[in-house]
Amino acid sequence: MEPIVRDRLQVLRYNGEKLIEIEDQAAVEYPLTIHIDNEEFATVVCTPANLKELVIGFLASEGMIRNIGDISSFDIDEHQGFAYVELKVKQVISKEYYSKRMIGSCCGKSRQFYFYNDAKTAKTIMTRQKISAGQCLKLMEKMQKSSEEFQRTGGVHNAALCTEDELLFSYSDIGRHNALDKIFGYCIINNISLKDKIIVFSGRISSEIVLKVAKIGAGILISKSAPTTLGIDLAHDLGITAIGFARNNQLNIYTHPERIV
Numbered sequence: 001m002e003p004i005v006r007d008r009l010q011v012l013r014y015n016g017e018k019l020i021e022i023e024d025q026a027a028v029e030y031p032l033t034i035h036i037d038n039e040e041f042a043t044v045v046c047t048p049a050n051l052k053e054l055v056i057g058f059l060a061s062e063g064m065i066r067n068i069g070d071i072s073s074f075d076i077d078e079h080q081g082f083a084y085v086e087l088k089v090k091q092v093i094s095k096e097y098y099s100k101r102m103i104g105s106c107c108g109k110s111r112q113f114y115f116y117n118d119a120k121t122a123k124t125i126m127t128r129q130k131i132s133a134g135q136c137l138k139l140m141e142k143m144q145k146s147s148e149e150f151q152r153t154g155g156v157h158n159a160a161l162c163t164e165d166e167l168l169f170s171y172s173d174i175g176r177h178n179a180l181d182k183i184f185g186y187c188i189i190n191n192i193s194l195k196d197k198i199i200v201f202s203g204r205i206s207s208e209i210v211l212k213v214a215k216i217g218a219g220i221l222i223s224k225s226a227p228t229t230l231g232i233d234l235a236h237d238l239g240i241t242a243i244g245f246a247r248n249n250q251l252n253i254y255t256h257p258e259r260i261v
Contacts, residue, residue, distance in 0.1 A: 193237050205227035
């Protein structure tokens with residue numbers, strides 16, 4: 001297994017007065033190329049941990065699979081950086097579907113930015129789940145404390161699947177979208193219900209992240225970072241409560257505030 005953190009890096013640090021030599025740590029960056037039915041599908045740059053969860057979550061997010069039963073064989077060559085997936089029902093992989101914009105027909109103008117696979121797999125969330133602002137902040141605190149990789153390097157993003165009161169599990173990755181795919185993949189592998197679940201996240205709430213959360217099926221997204229305009233528009237259209245800047249005992253509610261009590 002590839003290391004996820006490189007230790008004993010020789011670094012020069014300026015301490016306000018002079019340069020001193022120290023040892024530091026850094027998160028490992030690792031390319032993983034995914035093949036589907038003997039055809040190259042994508043290369044994901046990631047943290048080399050929980051690769052099975054990452055691949056399965058990524059394929060579900062891309063609309064290639066719906067559940068673990070859609071896969072007939074799965075193998076990862078960690079040394080070479082390849083994942084090999086065979087599907088029970090063979091699909092024609094059209095690169096056009098994964099790079100071409102599609103104009104949606106819904107009322108929200110923001111959906112014109114969907115790619116074909118996003119329009120096929122993103123779900124509008126209808127949950128009536130509610131959570132207090134205090135619970136949001138407590139979940140954020142739990143997620144931050146759970147990430148050993150972040151504590152060591154400061155170079156990864158964190159994502160956690162939660163209920164209103166409990167952090168169920170979390171993942172770290174150099175790619176913020178990868179951390180969400182690992183959550184999705186773990187749920188698919190272990191047949192975990194995503195009804196009334198909450199995503200707590202360290203990164204920016206961009207349109208890509210909102211789409212990932214919609215595909216997972218969570219109705220509440222809590223981040224310690226800022227949103228983008230398209231991220232806000234998509235969260236509004238997709239029925240997701242988007243909460244940003246959840247830190248220092250404060251938070252901002254950008255969409256669907258009716259779920260926050």
